[in-house]
Amino acid sequence: MNPSLPIACTEHDHNLCVHQALQAADALCSRQGVRLTALRRRVLELIWQSHKPLGAYDILAVLSQEDGRRAAPPTVYRALDFLLGNHLIHRLASLNAFIGCTHPAHAHQSHFLICRVCHTAIEVDSPAISATIHAAAEAVDFRIEGEMVEVVGLCAQCQAATK
Amino acid sequence: MNPSLPIACTEHDHNLCVHQALQAADALCSRQGVRLTALRRRVLELIWQSHKPLGAYDILAVLSQEDGRRAAPPTVYRALDFLLGNHLIHRLASLNAFIGCTHPAHAHQSHFLICRVCHTAIEVDSPAISATIHAAAEAVDFRIEGEMVEVVGLCAQCQAATK
DNA sequence: AAGGATGAGTTATATAATAACGTCCCTCAC
DNA sequence: GTGAGGGACGTTATTATATAACTCATCCTT
Numbered sequence: 001m002n003p004s005l006p007i008a009c010t011e012h013d014h015n016l017c018v019h020q021a022l023q024a025a026d027a028l029c030s031r032q033g034v035r036l037t038a039l040r041r042r043v044l045e046l047i048w049q050s051h052k053p054l055g056a057y058d059i060l061a062v063l064s065q066e067d068g069r070r071a072a073p074p075t076v077y078r079a080l081d082f083l084l085g086n087h088l089i090h091r092l093a094s095l096n097a098f099i100g101c102t103h104p105a106h107a108h109q110s111h112f113l114i115c116r117v118c119h120t121a122i123e124v125d126s127p128a129i130s131a132t133i134h135a136a137a138e139a140v141d142f143r144i145e146g147e148m149v150e151v152v153g154l155c156a157q158c159q160a161a162t163k
Numbered sequence: 164m165n166p167s168l169p170i171a172c173t174e175h176d177h178n179l180c181v182h183q184a185l186q187a188a189d190a191l192c193s194r195q196g197v198r199l200t201a202l203r204r205r206v207l208e209l210i211w212q213s214h215k216p217l218g219a220y221d222i223l224a225v226l227s228q229e230d231g232r233r234a235a236p237p238t239v240y241r242a243l244d245f246l247l248g249n250h251l252i253h254r255l256a257s258l259n260a261f262i263g264c265t266h267p268a269h270a271h272q273s274h275f276l277i278c279r280v281c282h283t284a285i286e287v288d289s290p291a292i293s294a295t296i297h298a299a300a301e302a303v304d305f306r307i308e309g310e311m312v313e314v315v316g317l318c319a320q321c322q323a324a325t326k
Numbered sequence: 327a328a329g330g331a332t333g334a335g336t337t338a339t340a341t342a343a344t345a346a347c348g349t350c351c352c353t354c355a356c
Numbered sequence: 357g358t359g360a361g362g363g364a365c366g367t368t369a370t371t372a373t374a375t376a377a378c379t380c381a382t383c384c385t386t
Contacts (some may be wrong), residue, residue, distance in 0.1 A: 018252035024330090035332085035333085038331070039333085039334075040333095052254055055372085055373080056373070056374080057372070057373070058335095061267050066305070068184070070335080071335090072196050072335070072336060072337080072374080073373080073374065074334085074335080074336085074374090074375075074376090075334065075335070075336095075375095077374065077375075078333080078334075082333095091254040091307040093257045093313070094256045094311060096342095096372080096373060096374095111299070113299075113300055113303065113307075115305075116171075116308065119202060122303060123307065124299045124300075124303075126296075126298075128294060128295040128298065128299070129292070129297070130295055130296045132289060132291040132292045132294070132295045133289075133292055133312065133314055135289075135290070135291065135315060136274070136276075136287045136289040137180055137276055137287075138204060139317070140276065140285060140287075140318075140319065141318075141322070142276045142278075142285065142314075142317070142318055142319065143316045143317040143322055144276075144314055144315075144316040145316040145317065146281060146315045146316070147312075147314050147316070148257055148309070148312070148313045148314065149296065149310075149312050150256070150283075150311045151300060151307055151311065152307075152308050152309045153300070153305055153306045153307040153308040153309070153311070154305070154306040154308065155303075155304075155305055156303065156304035158304065159304070159306055162258045196362085198364085200364070200365090201362085202365075218341085218342080219341095220341070220342070220345080226334070233366080234358080234366090235367060235368080236342080236343065236344080237344075237345090237365085237366080238365065238366070238367095239342090240342095240343065240344075242365095243364075244366095259341080259342060259343095259373095262361085296362095325363070
């Protein structure tokens with residue numbers, strides 16, 4: 001296992017990975033004084049389990065199957081809104097999909113490399129990207145509130161596979 | 164008029180602005196050997212006239228009104244696909260909207276500053292942003308095919324207005 | 327126990343995009 | 357000229373994504 005690669009690109013114990021994310025969410029929510037209810041926790045778990053961006057209606061389908069004829073869109077969207085608001089997940093606008101945030105503890109921007117083939121989304125934490133974006137914004141006196149960077153291309157595995 | 168500000172932020176002769184965009188599109192299409200049909204040209208004109216991101220169904224509404232009971236979604240989406248494919252417009256994923264490309268002659272990335280209040284979208288041409296994105300991608304061996312940067316915030320005018 | 331706030335169920339609808347098929351019309355080889 | 361092929365557009369239907377509006381339940385506080 002190459003430690004220089006992001007987690008999304010490596011073999012790992014995925015159950016552990018999900019477990020840790022949920023524990024971190026528990027801790028973060030209790031610290032913030034907000035409620036990570038069973039439904040919200042379950043939605044977050046589903047998102048983490050996939051490790052690839054998951055659509056709202058994918059989540060809806062799982063919940064409906066589990067509970068036998070339940071779950072309408074607002075149920076899922078409300079949970080997603082909560083998770084987004086507490087920085088536990090990111091929304092990928094180019095895919096209309098959601099993915100777990102890999103470092104929810106500190107507020108940060110949404111920068112992703114998205115593989116066109118396998119749909120893996122690699123969250124990158126690059127202060128340099130933010131710095132250049134801020135410089136460009138400053139040049140036209142634009143006050144940044146949120147950065148969205150979604151880069152589409154081929155991940156290392158899929159490059160190798162198509163050779 | 165401050166020449167350092169992008170066109171979207173300044174007073175200007177908007178009719179001239181639209182006219183020039185359409186002429187550039189004519190030239191570009193004839194050079195490429197593709198057909199800028201009346202419909203495609205009209206859609207491009209509507210997008211340029213707004214100078215702010217315009218939704219597909221906004222375009223559809225105008226076309227339907229003009230032609231008296233015509234225009235279904237595919238009509239508009241096909242025109243948009245053509246314009247996107249020939250780099251005459253950009254799609255803003257975070258708004259589900261489209262905006263004229265300010266420099267269609269050379270292929271380039273899609274980098275925008277989008278005002279949360281007035282919805283003006285400023286296209287920025289910053290090689291520095293691309294450079295940092297490429298550096299981040301290289302670090303994980305990701306091959307970039309397209310960059311999408313959409314930064315939400317407050318433009319200069321709206322900052323001043325809310326003071 | 328009353329009352330308020332938050333979370334979630336339910337129904338309906340809005341908004342965005344595409345599938346599938348048909349028709350018209352242009353052009354070009356013959 | 358003519359008809360074969362292809363591109364552009366019309367048309368109908370459907371899928372996909374997201375929200376509005378209202379109700380009920382639960383839980384916490386007092």
